[in-house]
Every structure is written in C-alpha cells, then in structure tokens.
Amino acid sequence: MVEILTSQVVSGLATGCVYALIALGFVLIFKATDVVNFAQGEFVMVSGFISYTLLVWFGLPYWIVLLATIALSGFMGVGLERLVVRPIMDAPIFSIVIATIGASTVLRSFAGIIYGYDVLPLPTFFSKDPIRLGVLSFTAMDAGVIGSSLMIMLALYLFFKLTKTGTAMRATAQSQTAARLMGVSVTRIFSLTWAISAAVGGVAGVLIAPIIYLDPNLGLIGVKAFAGAILGGFGSIPGAIVGGMLLGVLENLSGYFFNAGIKQVSTYILLILVLVVRPSGLFGAAPIRKL
C-alpha cells in the first residue's frame, strides 16, 4: 500500500516537474515581455516531433538529438516572437494572447498534416523498470525526468544569477526603460527570453512525450502547466515550479483514488479553491491598486 502510494507520488512528481518546466516558460516570457504566450504548449509538442524525426527517421544518437532539439526549439521561439508577437507589442494583452493561440493552431495543424493524428512512440533514454529503495518505489524514468528537470532549473538559476546576460534579463523584467538606459538591448533580451522559454519547453517535450503520448494535441499540456503557473502565482518563478509540481502530484493521486475523469479535473477544482482564498496564487504578490 505504502509502496503504491509512494510510486504514485514519485511519478506524479515526474509529470509535475515537466509541468513546472513549461510553466517556467510561461513565466519567463511574461516577466520579461509582459506577454502571455499560449503557444507555449506547442513548443512542447513540436519539439517532441523534432526529436521523433531525428531519432526514428534519421536514426541519430540520443545525445545529439537532445541538443539539436533544444537548439531548434529555441530558434522556433525566436521565430514566433519575430513573426507574430513583435509586430503587435503595443496591442492589448488579450489581442496578443489570441495571436499566439492562432499561431498554436497553425503549428498543431502543421504537425497533423506531416505526422497524422495517431499516437507515435517516442523512444526514451530511461528505462521503465521499477526500482525499490525502502518504501520508495519508482522507475528509472521518473528519477531521470525529475533529475533532468531539477538540473535545468538549477542551470537557469545560475544563469540568471551569475552571468551578465542573465542580469540584463532580470533588469529588463524589472524595468524595460531603466534597462535600456543602462545600455541593455531590450529587443535582443526579448528574443533571448523567447529562445530560452522555447528551449525549456523543448526539454519538457523530450521528457514528457515518452510518458504520456506524442500526437499533435500534446500541446494541450500547456493548459495544465498554465494552471500550475497560476496556482503558484503568475509571474513568480518559485510559484511556477511549486505550482507545477503540486498539480502533477495531486493529479496522479486523484487518478489513483478516483477515476480517470476526476483525475483530469481535480487540478482545476484545487486551483479554483486556492484562488478563492488567495486571488493571486500561492506565491503571487497582491496587485498594486492604482488610482
């Protein structure tokens, strides 16, 4: 019983880590550019297909595929920012949201045209055999997904904290005007932010596609990740991580105790309950009210 429960928690945590990575992508773009990118889930889906193509069609080794997927995903992020978002940076925020939804429709149907709508198996580096450590029971895949996600998060943290570019990105997030006055090229930072967010989404795609499925609708995972980011408090990086992980664990546990239908909506029930008590999420700052 305890073994089953712990294995549910660990595998929930693995999915939750992936939600957290995608949620990070949402929050990074939002903090730096004030844009909510609803095509974030599509980065996950497209990178899943990129790695499928490179692995299965071209038979390249896994590590090359991983690096190539991250790089291509980053380029896709920059491309989307240049083509769709930059022309309308002054538009109302919900117009930009609709533009990114339009872009995600394009990407989804494009993937459908090339790969069809059947579920494809994406090979993975990690094995799915169970490992036991005392009462803990998990698969190497769970451990691998959690480990890789934590590594990415640590790398991002160090990048933002220690590098000059990272500092410039944080400055831009605080005040675009002040950053520009200090000689930061804000447009370059925007592109870089989109590249990083898309690349993180790309890693998420490579990690999650073997666990759940790979088809053009994989991008819908973005909705859950967005819910995670909102739960944590939109705009807060620790919030995105904790919110995503919390949703993953809760979802898996409710799937174990109830049925699959309840599993799908339990996260949203929790989300609404939390928002009733804390309207800005768990870590979100209360909005400053201006007159």
Place this chain on the structure above:
Amino acid sequence: MTPTAAPGLARFQGPFFVTLGAALLLLPLVADNYIIHVMARLFVYVLVALGLNLLTGYAGQVSLGHAAFFAIGAYTAAVLAESLQWSFVPCVLAAAAVTAVVGYLLGLPCLRLSGLYLAMATLGFTLIVQEMLLQLAVITHGSEGMSVRPAAILGFKFDSDYRKYYLLLIITVGMLLFARNVVRGRTGRAFLAIRENERAAEAMGVNLARYKTIAFAISALYTGLAGALSAFLVGFLDPQEFSFFLSIQFITIIILGGLASLLGSILGAGFLIILPEMLAGLDVWQALVYGAIMVLTIIFMPFGLSGAIRRYGYRWFGLGVEPIVPRRLGH
C-alpha cells in the same frame, strides 16, 4: 474611449443596421438550405458574442467559462424538453434563467479575481462542467449525447432550416436591442467604470460586487439562451463539443470583432463562422490557413474589426475622431 461610434460614423450606424436587417430578412429568397443553416448557427454565436462582450468587453472581466454556460443552457433545455416533455418556450426561458443563476453564483467567487487569474478560474469551470456532463450520465446520457426534437410554438413546428432561421433572427435582433439598452443605460456605464478603474468606480458610487455579478448573470443569460436555441437548432448534443476550445472560440470572436462593441460582436461572429465554411475546400490545410488568418487579422487590426473601421474611417475618410490607442501598462 467611448463605447458608441464616433460622431461622423454614427450617421452610418442607423442605415447600416436597417440595410443589414433587410438583407437578412430577404436572404432566404436567394440562399440555399446550406447557407441558411450556417446563418442560423451564426445567430447563435452572435448571441454568445453579445453576452461575452458585455462581460469582457464592457465590464472588463475576462471569461473562458462561456462554453460551460453554453452547455448548461443547452442541456437544461434538452433535459426539460426530452425527459420532462416541456414545450419550447418554457424550456428556453428556463434554460436562460438557470444559466443566469449559475452565472451569478460563479460571479461570487470570481469577485476578487481579475485578468489571467479570472481567465484561468473560468477556464477551470468550463473543464469541470464538461466532465460533469460525462459523469452525470443519469441526467445527461454521458458520452452518448442527447437528441432534441425540433422546437414548436402553439403547434407551429420549427422543423425546416428556413423556419429556424427566422426564429433565431427575431430572437437575435431582440437580444441585440436589449444589449444596446444595457450598454447605454446606468448598468452599461457602471460596467465601463469598473473596467477602466475599479477604485475610481467605487468612489463614484458603483457597487462593485453588485455590478460584477450582474455582468456575469446577464452574460450567462445570453449564453445559456444561445445554448438552448443551439440545442433545438442542431437537434443533438455531444458533450465533446463543449470543450475549452469552444470558450477560446467565443473569446476569439469578440477580440477579432472588437471589444466593447455590439457591431464588433456581430462582425466577429460573422467572420469566425463563415471563414471555416469558406475554407472547407482546403481539406487538411483548413485549420492551418484559419490560424494564419487569425494571426494576420490581429497583426493588422489589433483592436478588432470594429476598431479597424473606427481607425480607417478616420484616416481615409476623415470620419469621426482619431481613435485613442491606449498604451499598455508596465512600460
């Protein structure tokens, strides 16, 4: 930003709506069954767009919960008609009333939420309601869906596409006039005040909680009514239809049409319902082209179709006043 058209454009508003109305009255003389059916569906979407625009465009409360309101209206009407054998008029009235109450109740916990948080909470509501449609199979027949017989008033059956078209046209025009009155009256002004600045609105004596929940209730009423009419129009309810994609489609309609604009609600619904029909010949490329057109429309008309009319009416013909383009906050 005033909600009504600029002075120079206002001259055209009356004649435009009269011409549009006349054209729609006469359309069945020249159009075939297929076009009439698409148009009837379009009216349903106009109703939803009017309701959503009151809440999101005028009162500034973003909702992705309207697929749920639509579903609640449709299922209430279907269950009353099929399981309890109610006739058409009480079914539709009850459906609209039930949905308005649900909207009011949803509005209560949403009072403290705004922007993205409100959007996500209402999106959650849509997903929860859709799951409930599947779980409460005793009432809703779950994933099998429900069929609904055609509407009838005093023995007159609305069973052909032409009859349904006229029924929906009359209701839509009526609800359009009602929306115009709401917008122009005290309630509409309160909505705008809330959207522009909640604190200032409160200071001017607008009861925030009251008007926000009223906005939710009226908006839900429109959407529930549309859902009920859609149930009778299509004749079959499939729970898969009421997904969050439908909510996204609704919000896309009012943003592409133009926020806080009744004309925009009509244009947006027209654009997004007719467009896929025109692209039907493209086969697998349909969704791709549809998405691309969505992106291009936003890039060239960031304030929607009605915003574009206002902008280019001024630029090219010197009509009205120069539209004020609000700068985004946080820069």
